[in-house]
Amino acid sequence: MQTAAATSYLHEPKGLKSWLFTLDHKRIGVMYLVAIMTMFLVGGVLALLIRTELLHPGRDIMGAETYNRMFTLHGAIMIFLFIIPSIPAAIGNFVLPLMIGAKDVAFPRLNLMSWYLYVFGALFSIYSIITGGIDTGWTFYTPYSITTGTSVISITTGVFILGFSSIFTGLNFIVTVHKLRAPGMSWFKMPLMVWGLYATAIVQVLATPVLGITLVLLILERLFSIGIFDPALGGDPVLYQHFFWFYSHPAVYIMILPGMAIISELVSTFSHRHIFGYKAIAFSSLGIAFLGFLVWGHHMFTSGQSETASVVFSFLTFFIGIPSGVKIFNWLATLYKGQISFKAPMLYTMSFLFLFTIGGLTGIFLGALSVDVHLQDTYFVVAHFHYVMMGGAVMALLGGIHYWWPKMFGKMYSEFWARIAAILIFVGFNMTFFTQFIMGTRGMPRRYYSYPSEFTGMHGFSSVGSYVLGLGFLIAVIYLIHSLFRGPVAPANPWGALTLEWQTSSPPPTDNFDYDPIVEHGPYDYDKIHVEPMK
Amino acid sequence: MSPHDTPQASPLAHHFADMEQQRDSAKLGMWVFLLTEVLLFGGLFCVYAIYRAWHPEMFFNAHKQLNVWMGATNTIVLIASSVTMALAIRSMQLNQRKPAVRFIFATLALAGVFLVIKYFEYAHKIHLGQLPGKYYTFTGLEGTNPHVFFTVYFMMTGLHGFHVLCGMGAMLWLLRRIRKGEFSAEYYTPIEMTGLYWHLVDLIWIFLFPLFYLIG
Amino acid sequence: MSGKQHHHILPLSTYLSVGAALLVLTVITVAVSQYQLGEWNLIVAMTIATIKATLVLLFFMHLKYDNKLYAVAFLIAVTFLAVFIVLTMLDTMTRDEFGRGSIDKPVQYQSAPAHPGEGEEPASHDTAGHTADTADSSHK
Amino acid sequence: MDTTSTFWLPGQYSTIASDVDGLFYFIYWCSVFLLALVTAAMTLFVIRYRRRGKVSLTSGFTHNTSMEIVWSVIPTIPIVVVFMWGSKTFIRMHAMPGNAVEVKVTAQKWFWSFDYPDGASSVNELVVPVNKSVKLTMSSQDVIHSFFVPQFRVKQDVLPNRYTQLWFQATARGTYNLYCAEFCGKGHSEMLGKVRVVSDSEFVKWADEQNKPPEGMSLEDFGAQLYKTKACVTCHSVDGTAGTGPSFKNVFGHEVLLADGRRVMADENYVRESILDPRAKVVNGFQPVMPTYQGVIKDRQIDAIIAYLKTLAK
Ligand code: HEA
Ligand code: HEA
């Protein structure tokens, strides 16, 4: 195949301006990737500061007020600026049109606007850091958020803007999937990645507007005391929680569905085996997207929500386990009788399978009413959501980055270092967060700047784990950046995958395909077609 | 139907196969956008429902402060504007540019009337101190927390009014493009999209009107 | 992608009669609201509003003639909105009904404070004296 | 020492704890089983079917409806058990017992205060009798807090606009940690308290002591103690500086200028009235914001406060 020719989207046209005004989904995807990874770095550094403060009870490196700002920013940045846009806007943007054989997304201008809105929203958030930070927790619960002296308005405005960015991405993907599939790409010939992104887009489009109106109400409440959420004026703080979680629970599926979508690709490619239960996986994505809207009240079991509502929400919560389980079991069945390679993306896939299962099952503990009463707002919850977000979504993202890196940049990274980093990240992650399950069940509350001395040992161990984790990421950054300059040139299809994006050159030309792609086989027909992977 | 039929530079973007695909995409995109609008307003409908259920007497008393006749006039104005908007699209489908322009003007004028009436209503409320939250100074109302009624009223009608303004902006932009001769019976997607948006604005008012003016 | 259905141009009379129907329904709903019918006011008003909305959707917004996908999409949005309102009200309407004592009523606030800015004192509860020891620094 | 504690959970010291833990361990063992299953299958497959050399066409076994049904339906069975069990205990947690010791809990930034029906009160230390149901009626003065005692497996948010309730029955004497579990600002992690579970007789004795000077304590010292525990210290200093209220230094026996221009002598009756009906005579230069202590401070305690005020007046 041709090498990184001058016709690739990366090289033509040239100049900073051609990037900033580009309408090419691939460039926008890359710009998103740079942006979210920067935010991940910021959020990760904040996390390491948090862990360092928690080495011992009492003050280590910062006071309580600073600590509260740290974890709020860590949470807000990781959620709104990193994980929600991460897979859809960065990787999805890049691969979705390629995978369905389209030249671009349906609305390229809207796509670029989405990126600028993202940057704009990020600037607002940074502005709030400069003007004193914010100390409400990422959930902005009233009445604390309307009485605290910190910059709540600028960060919520930022998040409001980010919401639009997210909606535009979702809207674009829905239309692209419906209208721009290449001839022959019927719904059930689409790669599962596309199904996952499609389900995600539906959630983005339906849930995010409610976040928007919630934040508007919160901002107005703070500015003008309008009396909807403010108890001093007859408002109801628990109502705020409903509004917040009506978005934020579906939002956790905005984070994990694209992750699951990536895993479906990786499992099949690296087992060199037809995905097992294609339709079951595709429909379970839609099922999760739908059920995800019915369970938000499980964050409010101890909030003063009515018992009737709690029981109903608990009941509905458990059903999400079923489609999630269907995915896990189908992936396992795909491994059966495959030809499994242990390339870095596969290591992340295996991490995902293990860690997400733990994260998801601990979600079942939290969904069980009486147990959640004990566990709510303890480190058990912190551990749960890091297992699903970091162990699930981020592992999938890392797998995806390593998988599509050659396609995106036309270069191969060092497989050796990639494996070392993957292992370090896996080990460090478990050290950091498994410990937190134990602390949580023993009663350690979250958002605590200091803690009773009985927890010192475990907090210390967790902090050390986070340094190992940090080291893993440092290595990843180094070899990935190194590969951009010194890496060997990547072939068009290094993994021997069958989806369309691997049929065009690496990196692809601006119009994606030099010919009109025709779909001749399914995305996973490893039982019919022979493609030899690199090496 | 091929792009060559249009007199101007082809409106077909490079990544679409044909006009039909492009038009369908725009339409689906618009509908998805309308969904987000429904849920955006939905949050406020939810606030309305909950506070009304908590304080039914207060809502009932407070709604009497609104002027049914102004509200009803505005409803009729908006319905009329929906009709003129639909007719504008129909004219364009028949390639009748002049009537299309006239209908859009009519729609704009009706939207203006709507806002003027709204302005008088607002001015009256502000004068009486029937304002949201802590700015509420009116004393003539029985019931718990009447300021919440006016919070909801101003939030919902305000957001709706904002949408009316956006719609007017879109129509001005349409007029400009029609002037430049960019639309024809073959390509009139932007008019159609604006029409869909405008009907949604009407549709939301169709619910706001009874909820606030008639039953409270 | 389905044929030329978008060339479907409705006759003028359709738009005019739908417009007329909307006006008539508006008059009816206003008229009905002048009578006190209790529950029924709400039901009638909402039924008429829904009929009006359906007319707008079907004819002005062409759902009747267009790709059914749009209609499905719109219904999905309305469904999720209903889910939002219903499940939230499931909480707000059933609070404190369950095995609770009677004292458990929402604190009654005065109607909104007349002086902006000053009415922020937190609700004062039954008795005084809960304000023990404001520990500026005395708490560990 | 803590015989009921396990690797995962702290000791069980309330009547519902064992019920909660039972469900916890039920889910735990189901999860361990599932995780083991998933991990074992994964490990087995990746080792058994690892890639050796070149790839070739692989199995065409791509779907199987009965397998899908099996692994969707089988997990629903334990799930239903978990739901029913969890809800049952939850409902038990929320059904308030009839004959309970009732305590009013007030949370504010960043401490807890407890008021008992007979006038006793305490700060950051909840004293309750063992083996008796205790019912807490809770509210907050500012933002949301949450009452959390891990050893009792109870937690309930404390709201500013309505009362929430919680009950428990402690099963062993001892002192247990009380945490604030809802983020409430700077002092959130210092908003700690203790629950001291004592025998019936000790409880009665303790409540009594709150109303009269402890054995061997002088009346003046008792007054000084009440000055702190009844929160007079919040608004009144003893060093002459005015706070929200006037300082207690040199009040007793001196003439006081009232807001309405009258002058009165600060004698026993004046002090008594100031405590029980603070708005009757408002001191010039201060807002009438002092709460009434009617029913909260007993006669004997007022005597003690007066005795204390006397020591502050020269
Ligand atoms: C990616 C994000 C993500 C994902 C995917 C999930 C997935 C789930 N979460 Fe999680 N959750 C969060 C992010 C996420 N969560 C966050 C951020 C918070 C805290 C927010 C805050 O307060 O700051 C939270 C908090 C949270 C709570 C509230 C805790 C509390 O505050 O008290 C609850 C309670 O029910 C819960 C439940 C669940 C459940 C049931 C799932 C399910 O979707 C899991 C389903 C998966 C499985 C069950 C595993 C695989 C299945 C099998 C192996 C099949 C067999 C098993 C069964 C059928 C049971 N989560
Ligand atoms: C996606 C979401 C996400 C992710 C990935 C993380 C990652 C981490 N989190 Fe985060 N966390 C949250 C979301 C997330 N967190 C949320 C929502 C909260 C709740 C906040 C609240 O209560 O309001 C929280 C709270 C939270 C707490 C609890 C604070 C408290 O309650 O007091 C702690 C404590 O240990 C913690 C630790 C960590 C650690 C050590 C990591 C580590 O995994 C971080 C490791 C990452 C790095 C070290 C950065 C390295 C990155 C690079 C170098 C760039 C890479 C570039 C390329 C690969 C190209 N987090």
Ligand code: CUA
């Ligand atoms: Cu009080 Cu946290």
Ligand SMILES: [Cu+2]
């Ligand atoms: Cu959730």
